[in-house]
Amino acid sequence: MEFITGLKQQEEAELEDLLKAEEGTTIILEGAVHSIRDMGEIAFVILRKREGLIQTVWEEGKTDMELSEIREGDYIHVTGQIKDEERAPHGKEVRLSTIRHLSHVSCPLPLPIDKWKLNTSLEAKLDRRSLSLRNIRERARFRIQEGIVRGFRDFLYEQGFTEIHTPKIGAKSAEGGANMFRLSYFHRPAVLQQSPQLYKQMMVGVFDRVFETGPVFRAEKHNTRRHLNEYTSLDFEMGYIHSFLDICAMETGFLQYTMNLLEKEYSKELKLLNITLPDVEKIPYVRFDEAKRLVSEKYNRKIRNPFDLEPEEEELIGKYFKEEYNADFVFVTHYPSKKRPFYAMDDPEDTRYTLSFDLLYHGLEITTGGQRIHDLSMLEEKIQEKGMTEEGLEQYLDAFRFGMPPHGGLGIGLERLTMQLLGEDNVREACLFPRDMSRLEP
């Protein structure tokens, strides 16, 4: 009988092996032909690997394959000798002796992915997603995105949170309303979850602190630069809080942890994209009504509706706190009860407002969170007040019936946070395969 015993050392070098190896060493590499610069008797054949680009040099009479046989987009296996060369990326190049094809491209590439900046419209990039992301700056964005999710999870593991996986198909969803995708589930009406809200609250009674990173679905008829109809939500919920400010503190801790992680582990990508990380040492917080007043005064803007925040007002709040406090983020607290779902805890000092908050990053909402109601009768009252029915909420209410600690939590839109960190102005730039009102493919 034969056995698999785990990973074995591979013959082919990765970028880090190349960097460690000495001049003169023979090396085996595999990669995609990212670009070819033909100089006559020699040619630079740039290989693309997951960790970056490697300069290899084809030499007439020394390399065993004709240059004309290689095309941009081919995948090849090569051997060659390492030579120090300060003009090459990483200061090293590989003089090729042999080339063998792993696969052949079928046609010339329709996008210039080897350019530093892929000057292509967003639409064209999204239509050719499997090609446009081969540009090393385009793909670097999603490495940064990985770092954000990783930071979220690792920080919360450290803080005693348990990761959960909750169903996306359900009989009922957290927010209700018209913004739900509906489907038939074995002949029963079902919806896609707008948020794991009800599930994560139920799990606070079990694990005290929980988080989930997963897709959420919003059938919103908004076609803006800020909206996606399916996005990745970073959610947590925690028990035994004293105030909704404990949630803000946990989010600030996450941001601090994550910026550190990005700096340490994703510096290559930050450099490629020329990103300066935001300052998250301290984040100001301001009441909703106060924030409205501040920007209305400073920017001479009339308050049209005291209980609503328009996108332009959000932008101005961002501007205000950047100008006055050099702050990249600001917590806007005490949102009006009318604008918050039934599970939000009202401020006992003024029940027109809630103990909840949004986090704005450069004037864009990236998080909604707050303290939740943990008392059964208060919750039942609120459900009635909002004109809702308890139907379908029985098992959610059970959690409160059998005891719940004071708790709260939040949901962070991963693509929005990534977009703001990257300084992009369309959230689709921060999503591998965006879903919007007109885009269902690829």
Add this chain to the structure above:
Amino acid sequence: MEFITGLKQQEEAELEDLLKAEEGTTIILEGAVHSIRDMGEIAFVILRKREGLIQTVWEEGKTDMELSEIREGDYIHVTGQIKDEERAPHGKEVRLSTIRHLSHVSCPLPLPIDKWKLNTSLEAKLDRRSLSLRNIRERARFRIQEGIVRGFRDFLYEQGFTEIHTPKIGAKSAEGGANMFRLSYFHRPAVLQQSPQLYKQMMVGVFDRVFETGPVFRAEKHNTRRHLNEYTSLDFEMGYIHSFLDICAMETGFLQYTMNLLEKEYSKELKLLNITLPDVEKIPYVRFDEAKRLVSEKYNRKIRNPFDLEPEEEELIGKYFKEEYNADFVFVTHYPSKKRPFYAMDDPEDTRYTLSFDLLYHGLEITTGGQRIHDLSMLEEKIQEKGMTEEGLEQYLDAFRFGMPPHGGLGIGLERLTMQLLGEDNVREACLFPRDMSRLEP
């Protein structure tokens, strides 16, 4: 202006603080009243916290609240003095001086969650999910599940994989067929993804190695102990492989890494559940046809269909390899082409079979994987052979048009892997909120 500066030291102790503190220290605790044992002048009030149970002692005349005011299920804030007591969990108890309520339970708990074994039917446990999981052995299962997902990600990060997030709503899905949930997406027909297969392959051309952990949806009309209609899939896909055995090696590496992680970080839960981790040092592999022959001979079972594997045959293969090699896992390789999707690479030596595999764990399939076709014309041919159309696959095929390395990957059913590790006989025991043909709630 006020600022949030991150996490602050909390006043209330966690279990680890209690363990570190000396006898006589005054401590503040918050927790759920898990059980009350009234002994007359004293009573044991067991608090449930995320890290375990803590024994506190109510004493007549010394504790500032009447015992009758506390009920199982209440959440309380207490202060007390630590006393060494070898009969208490962790060898310490807390003699209570003050008790204050954080919240009140509304009724007696309908399930005896403080029992060591919750002797309740699976149906009842699922119907009362937010309560049944408060049993510490019930919840421990999902801590183990967390460890598995964490091991998967951490191992793959180390191996140079990039984490991706792909859409769950699409125009087309990987496997096609009747097993798709259908919905209307802004008046266009759409489906829920059965697997991230097509997306992760597209991303191999970008990142070389990718993984995703997320929900997948299968509208299969199976109501068995092994099937869920929504489950969490651990998927990876990697380029530059030499053989499908490289995928098996990567999976073995993941299992080795994860068993180590569980042993180190989840030992408390393993002990609670009395789990012995499986041996994953080496995993045998055997051809599909050979495996069928072996069990047919040993267990005197006629081979009815040489191109299909029945669930009982899978169980017997598990039994065979346990008996003959003391193996908990076995890779069954070279599945018939008819049984594999269009993207599977046929074995060039016998195209009736593919370069693919399933991993069985104690006789249950927990993984399907293999080498994929990376050549455009071979893929187009296969699509035709299978009687499919290229419609909706244009952007998937683009990835191959513009060059792809030899590659392969796999998908692991998280709940099935958890179920086998726990030694459970129903996959619903390993899912927080299972979705099956009859269950859409909670």
